[in-house]
Amino acid sequence: MGIAGYIGVYILLAPLLILGLAGYWKLFQKAGRHGWESLIPIYSTYVMLRLSGRPLWWLLLLFIPGIGIVVELGIYIDFIKCFGKTKMSQQAGGVLLPFVFLPKWGFDKNTRYLGQSAGYEFREQYQHLLHKSSVREWTEAVFFAVIAASLIRSLFIEAYTIPSASMEGSLLVGDYLVVSKFSYGARLPITPVSFPFAHNQMPYFGTKSYWDGIKLPYLRLPGLSDVKRGDIVVFNYPIEADSPWYRPVDKQENYIKRCQGIAGDTLSLVAAQVYVNGKPAITPPHGEMEYMVNADSTAFSRKLQYDLHLSDIRAFTRVDYMINMTKQSAAALKQVQGVKYIRPNTQFRGIYDPEVFPHTPNHRWNVDNLGPIIIPKRGWTVKLDTLTLPIYRRAIEVYEGNKLEAYGNNISINGKKTNSYTFKMDYYWMMGDNRHNSLDSRFWGFVPEDHIVGKAVFVWMSWDAASPFKDKIRWSRVMSMIR
Template sequence: MSPYIVLAALIILCLAGLWLLFKKAGCRGWEALIPVYSAYIMLKISGRPVWWLLWFFVPVINAIAAVVIYTDFVKSYGKFTIRQQAAAILLPFVFLPKWGFEKRTQYLGPSASSEFAQARHQQLKKSPAREWTEVILFALLATTLIRTFFIEAYLIPSPSMESSLLTGDYLLVSKVNYGARFPITPISFPFAHNNLPLIYTKSYWDGIQLPYYRFPGLSEIKRGDVIVFNYPMDADSPYYRPVDKRENFIKRCVAVAGDTVRVINAQLYVNGKKSPEPADGQQAYIVHTKGNPIDSLFIRSLHIDVKLKYSRTDYEMLMTREAAKQLQKHPGINNVIEYYQSVSGYNPSIFPHDGHFNWTLDNLGPIIIPKKGWTVKLDELTIPMYKRAIGIYEANKVKIAGNTIFINGKKATEYTFKQDYYWMMGDNRHNSEDSRFWGFVPEDHIVGKALFIWMSTDENESFLHQTRWARIFKGIR
């Protein structure tokens, strides 16, 4: 069964449960179906002030606030125990419909009201301070579990995926689709990935490292999936970070384990066939103008990035094919010509960083993506390609003496890989640091699959116009 069908079924069950519980509180059931507005109704039902909605716009605090609001909501129906609240958070698709249908679960009143709270304190014999402490600790624990094993918010920090994803897009990333990864570095500060805010010191202790383990997922990684993963090069100096504490990157998986990748004149080929281009992916173009400045608002409306200015009339710009067609019609433009980097000698910044390969961003390959159980013959042409995977990602000692290769002190003429690898590329092909620079992404670096955009802001706009309303709850193609 498709994971999307399973996910849709779970969402429908949750919404059906909320619909029934809303009706029990005297609200209209359909109000549960409207994002954000349903949170407003939960606040009304539980007696919290409406301004609490502002917490949703504060990073880190928004996750904790969501758990507290949701917990207050189920308390209003008599679900006071930690067990019941954990069930509501971890298995909402089971317990929300159950409580919605069962007659004994009724709306008792706003759980945040003073009368309700006093009765509750007397019943449990707990002070308000103790109960708030328990609520906050539970919210921290529940939020950590949700972020680790189920779903996590992620901000697009750079233009490497434009125009599919824009800088300032906030995504929800599913850990369930490919299977949640059990924490490799278990001792770390909550909600801080690898650095503590403000003081910028390590947020984790790497004295304990657990073996890699991934829970079963709903699906395998597929070509075309937009994936969040740990940046492989953070294994090197100066960071030497553990796998799960390496920086989070987001790219599109264009090739999976066992595939053969090649790029010819900016066109990607996988297993000898042209790979479909991302619908909103950007390409590089040389733009010849008539000398007059082009309307900057027009450029921004098409999400065009002016990369280089060659002269008063000539530019290199990054844009989608549709934007190129629109720009060509502009009265101030002479020509819009697609551009790609031709082969022009050895480029040490391009993978595999070896003089045998005169590759560029737009012309490279063929490259075979390692697959678990695949055995590769090792020689002067293959060892540059796979040395990092064998040595760094699969924890072997690789030494090359003349034409002889040693792995863990033993002469080696071949190697069998222990895990799958993937080839990642940004949709903004001429403004993306991706596998063309640093090679393969190992399976144990995979964080999760990007599902949809839940918020989007443009920092170049004024405060009142920063929100990109058209992108809210937009799916990712």
């Protein structure tokens, strides 16, 4: 989103924010406090704790990721209870539409501060307001838990599990990650009508978990930073816009790769080395790729597995092996007695692989040799011809929603003949650290900005399903930062 987009968001939200703050101001005044106290972050929460009778040490809980959001929500509900708003419909309105209900209550002459909602005297005096059946209590608890968890998942953080080996050894199968939505700015829901906590399919049934009868335009809140080269990014798998899925952007499967190129970069691969703007990119230190190994001993494979802990080994003859490993493992392997040579198993330049983007013989590219290719940037105009059209056609048609027709050298977009196109979004080039075992941008091209979900921040748990029970938890990876 550009500066104009951010200004538009602020213009849209400013009146709602002002209404909510005006309601807060008036409610604080009704409780005998200064209205300006409602405008000061943290301090206003302190005042609400005093007004509701909750312990002040709850303030410390606000600084715990995830838990802080739930606690803040609880303090807010206790605060509006102080004014007799104890019905579930009132609390739901106060949570979901604060810009409506807070000013309504604040300027209502019949709404007054009744006392500390968590206090004994309040409960005794206003027992008729607080009496609830066990069914109602459970219903309210579930309702607000769903709201809180949904807000956390949508706007702040979300858990993600590594399902495949495409990022090894930077990230391992069984790593449980925390993905930050606010790092790049939370993307607001595009398909708002969906079943809570189900991404695109209902568990066990396999049916759609959403209704795509309502689709909202792409809108992203301001974030802490833009996507940078080297970031490990979770995004929606762009290919699922097509048959047989035809899924909306936010309901496409989540993928995780490393960003190798950002909008405006010129990227190429030469013998598996990534170059960005003519300079070699930093190779992920724990990234893996295939190596050809020749050794003169049949005992060699046992040494690989048990001494060097290499398991992804394929033997072609008694002396020739294909091994997926890191650069460090390859260097260590060179020191093993009996090893004659080790070389990366890279394809030669000019060998055409039809599975590699953009899937045309005019670009004789493969997974190890590709480009140069310019990554589209918002506002950049590309000249369209027989060489560039295969590269950018999908972005123009599928991601930016244009109707493109090409007849020989004649190209029309939305019915108008043209030989150029100006992009409306930024795009990124994503690749797995396990270079010969990753389905990434080399196969399907660019990732549009509206597909970006968030930034992988840290591993909170790592579970090795293949190990014995006592070794299943990889303790060295628990609560480790992602680099």
